[in-house]
Amino acid sequence: MADLPDNAHTDTLLAQALGWLEPMSGGVVPAIEMATTYKRNSAFARDEGIWYSRPENPTYWQVEALLARLEGAEAALVTGSGTASTAMVVEALKTGDYVLLPQVGYGGLHFMATDMANHWGIVFESYPAGDLDAMRAMIRPGQTKILWVEAPSNPELIVPDIAACAGIAHEAGARLVVDATFMPPPLFQPLKLGADIVLHSATKYLNGHSDVVAGTIATARADDWWRHVEHMRFRSGAVLGPFETWLLLRGMRTLHLRMERAQASAMAVARFLEGHGRVRRVLYPGLESHPSHALARRQMDGFGAMIAFEIDGGVEDAAAVWGATKLIKNATSLGGPETLIEHRHVSDGYDSPVPPAMLRLSIGLEDAADLCDDLDRAMGGPGSNRGRGIGTKLAQGLGWESRPHAGVVLPLHMASTYATDPAAYGKPYAYGRDQNPTGEQPEAVIAELEGAAEAKLFGSGMAAAAAVFQALASGDRVAIQDSLYWGVRGMVKTLPAAWGIAADWFPTGDLDALRAAIRPGETKVVWLESPANPGMAITDLAAACAVAREAGAVSVVDNTFATPLLTRPLDLGADFVMHSATKYLNGHSDIIAGVLACREAGPFWQRMAAIRHQAGAILGPLEAWLLMRGLRTLDLRVARACRSAIAIARHLEGHAGVAALLYPGLESFPGHAVAARQMTGGFGGMLSIRVKGGEAAAMRVWSRFRVFKIATSLGGVESLVEHRATVEGPDSPVPVDLLRLSVGIEHIGDLIADLEQALVGA
Numbered sequence: 001m002a003d004l005p006d007n008a009h010t011d012t013l014l015a016q017a018l019g020w021l022e023p024m025s026g027g028v029v030p031a032i033e034m035a036t037t038y039k040r041n042s043a044f045a046r047d048e049g050i051w052y053s054r055p056e057n058p059t060y061w062q063v064e065a066l067l068a069r070l071e072g073a074e075a076a077l078v079t080g081s082g083t084a085s086t087a088m089v090v091e092a093l094k095t096g097d098y099v100l101l102p103q104v105g106y107g108g109l110h111f112m113a114t115d116m117a118n119h120w121g122i123v124f125e126s127y128p129a130g131d132l133d134a135m136r137a138m139i140r141p142g143q144t145k146i147l148w149v150e151a152p153s154n155p156e157l158i159v160p161d162i163a164a165c166a167g168i169a170h171e172a173g174a175r176l177v178v179d180a181t182f183m184p185p186p187l188f189q190p191l192k193l194g195a196d197i198v199l200h201s202a203t204k205y206l207n208g209h210s211d212v213v214a215g216t217i218a219t220a221r222a223d224d225w226w227r228h229v230e231h232m233r234f235r236s237g238a239v240l241g242p243f244e245t246w247l248l249l250r251g252m253r254t255l256h257l258r259m260e261r262a263q264a265s266a267m268a269v270a271r272f273l274e275g276h277g278r279v280r281r282v283l284y285p286g287l288e289s290h291p292s293h294a295l296a297r298r299q300m301d302g303f304g305a306m307i308a309f310e311i312d313g314g315v316e317d318a319a320a321v322w323g324a325t326k327l328i329k330n331a332t333s334l335g336g337p338e339t340l341i342e343h344r345h346v347s348d349g350y351d352s353p354v355p356p357a358m359l360r361l362s363i364g365l366e367d368a369a370d371l372c373d374d375l376d377r378a379m380g381g382p383g384s385n386r387g388r389g390i391g392t393k394l395a396q397g398l399g400w401e402s403r404p405h406a407g408v409v410l411p412l413h414m415a416s417t418y419a420t421d422p423a424a425y426g427k428p429y430a431y432g433r434d435q436n437p438t439g440e441q442p443e444a445v446i447a448e449l450e451g452a453a454e455a456k457l458f459g460s461g462m463a464a465a466a467a468v469f470q471a472l473a474s475g476d477r478v479a480i481q482d483s484l485y486w487g488v489r490g491m492v493k494t495l496p497a498a499w500g501i502a503a504d505w506f507p508t509g510d511l512d513a514l515r516a517a518i519r520p521g522e523t524k525v526v527w528l529e530s531p532a533n534p535g536m537a538i539t540d541l542a543a544a545c546a547v548a549r550e551a552g553a554v555s556v557v558d559n560t561f562a563t564p565l566l567t568r569p570l571d572l573g574a575d576f577v578m579h580s581a582t583k584y585l586n587g588h589s590d591i592i593a594g595v596l597a598c599r600e601a602g603p604f605w606q607r608m609a610a611i612r613h614q615a616g617a618i619l620g621p622l623e624a625w626l627l628m629r630g631l632r633t634l635d636l637r638v639a640r641a642c643r644s645a646i647a648i649a650r651h652l653e654g655h656a657g658v659a660a661l662l663y664p665g666l667e668s669f670p671g672h673a674v675a676a677r678q679m680t681g682g683f684g685g686m687l688s689i690r691v692k693g694g695e696a697a698a699m700r701v702w703s704r705f706r707v708f709k710i711a712t713s714l715g716g717v718e719s720l721v722e723h724r725a726t727v728e729g730p731d732s733p734v735p736v737d738l739l740r741l742s743v744g745i746e747h748i749g750d751l752i753a754d755l756e757q758a759l760v761g762a
């Protein structure tokens with residue numbers, strides 16, 4: 001099932017979750033096995049095979065295999081929470097065993113040690129975190145079974161020397177267990193440094209979206225002791241649900257991008273705090289002043305995104321700053337897309353060993369300048385007047401919180417109908433086809449990105465496109481470019497004709513031809529797409545929308561390929577924007593969704609809104625919720641895809657196996673000058689190549705891809721390659737030697753190597 005080269009980079013392993021395909025369908029995303037029980041084979045022994053979902057669920061396997069690969073482990077498990085992972089290790093001990101713990105560390109571990117395991121006669125002793133001499137002095141050879149370290153430690157971010165800790169543990173016959181929650185793999189791999197067990201609260205960076213509580217545990221050796229620990233998940237029952245497991249895997253696909261952004265921002269925020277007059281000291285392993293700086297540099301790939309800092313003053317001063325941040329949320333936990341601040345001394349309880357004026361930050365995916373600004377204001381500084389960055393808006397989903405509980409992730413509202421007051425019947429929520437709170441946040445975020453007055457979600461991109469045509473009347477005409485997404489072409493060739501609506505096709509990007517195609521008074525809609533599928537033809541959107549407006553027609557731009565991060569059609573004069581949100585907006589190849597957005601909510605918009613209500617092509621709440629989750633990493637994903645696409649285009653320029661390269665970022669591409677003007681931040685992640693040697697050569701090349709998955713669609717975390725002429729059928733205008741690439745977020749080296757091997761001998 002694993003279909004990636006053995007030497008694939010960890011970015012690639014993450015983006016594709018090892019490249020596994022769902023065995024029944026070839027799906028690029030695993031199925032969620034919801035069954036609690038499985039039909040048995042009567043010939044099997046009692047616990048052979050899958051028989052009940054507490055011992056085992058097939059949904060676990062891909063996550064566990066990916067995790068084992070990242071950690072360099074022989075085996076790994078997902079569990080119901082980070083605490084459950086901890087408990088499994090403790091539960092595998094016996095009365096009279098000793099455990100050596102850090103004095104200051106994750107509070108939950110100490111509660112478990114004192115409340116629970118003490119009753120079983122397991123003895124817990126604690127050493128000052130990071131103090132190797134104390135560990136040596138306290139460990140009891142033959143009796144201490146576990147030396148426990150947190151790395152980096154909570155909250156001071158001490159990074160112990162793992163190899164030295166392993167030496168101390170092993171000499172005494174103990175096992176070294178590392179809680180590496182603050183620094184996920186592959187950036188930190190304690191097993192490779194000599195640790196025996198590494199565990200994570202996967203709630204944090206691994207899942208990374210503040211919406212799943214989960215744990216992981218991985219072992220250097222799958223020996224008998226591990227089997228004993230492993231058995232605890234089944235025996236004491238701290239399992240993870242299949243849907244949470246699936247979400248965890250989905251979260252892990254962007255781990256590399258999230259860590260890259262969060263670490264860079266953490267460095268910027270740490271430097272800012274270091275220079276701030278109200279800050280007494282900053283603890284961040286990336287700062288030269290941090291006691292663990294040199295060790296962190298040697299043992300880890302980066303310094304993580306957790307910062308602790310002490311305010312000048314006492315507990316009240318720290319609490320006042322804690323309460324004064326606006327953008328940064330006062331909440332516990334860490335590792336999510338939103339930046340969190342916590343006064344651990346208060347939240348840990350009255351006997352907390354954490355210094356009273358210390359605040360802890362978990363740096364998320366917002367723009368670092370916005371975070372510094374917020375901290376400055378909270379500490380009484382002037383801040384600045386700049387508007388919030390795109391990264392900030394996306395990471396926080398505009399900062400929306402649930403009501404009444406102030407959750408940082410909005411709930412999934414499943415109700416199809418809402419009880420209301422007869423005096424205001426049906427307000428604000430009446431029926432699930434018309435309103436569902438779950439869709440409101442992604443609609444607001446997309447409207448914000450597009451600079452739109454409103455946005456509305458649809459059940460698919462095609463449903464959004466169809467609403468435009470459904471809003472017309474018999475006798476109306478549509479001017480439409482001839483090179484575009486084939487599904488829209490197919491629809492326009494059939495449905496509107498049956499409804500008495502005529503289409504006038506014009507050569508893509510040709511403004512004179514557009515002018516000629518428009519019949520004033522009759523042409524109601526001009527349909528545009530730039531870059532256009534699959535030849536990437538560019539249209540000057542400002543000019544084309546002006547032509548439409550002069551003729552009294554509305555312009556609609558299918559902005560699926562560019563995304564609002566690269567092109568904002570409404571700013572260029574378009575009236576409406578349409579997306580297949582299946583593609584970049586969601587970005588995880590696991591929902592079908594569409595959206596329309598408008599510059600002004602005028603009569604045509606109202607008509608399309610009414611069509612959604614009447615024809616019923618709505619998006620379900622689960623899909624809307626997943627879309628919002630995907631949007632949080634949109635800028636990270638699009639930036640990586642753009643960077644890799646231009647690198648691929650440059651690499652393939654002049655390649656012996658390539659007859660032509662179609663990418664708007666290349667100076668040689670006909671639409672380049674216009675694209676450079678109307679696209680900002682990149683030229684997109686889509687490019688097409690025309691293979692030398694015609695159709696047969698193109699088909700041979702297509703069949704050889706391994707990292708690029710041979711599948712339709714685009715805009716997901718995984719790279720895809722498609723021979724469009726095959727998909728579109730005999731009346732397709734697409735050249736038969738053309739392969740379309742959707743560049744994902746894998747490592748560029750793996751993508752180029754895959755292209756090279758596929759093109760060999762073409």
Ligand SMILES: *Cc1c(COP(=O)(O)O)cnc(C)c1O
Pocket residue numbers: 460461462463485487488529533558560561579580581582583592593594714
């Ligand atoms: C995929 C796509 C569509 C259709 O969207 P669905 O979500 O598949 O219905 C429309 N336009 C473009 C450019 C697309 O790539």
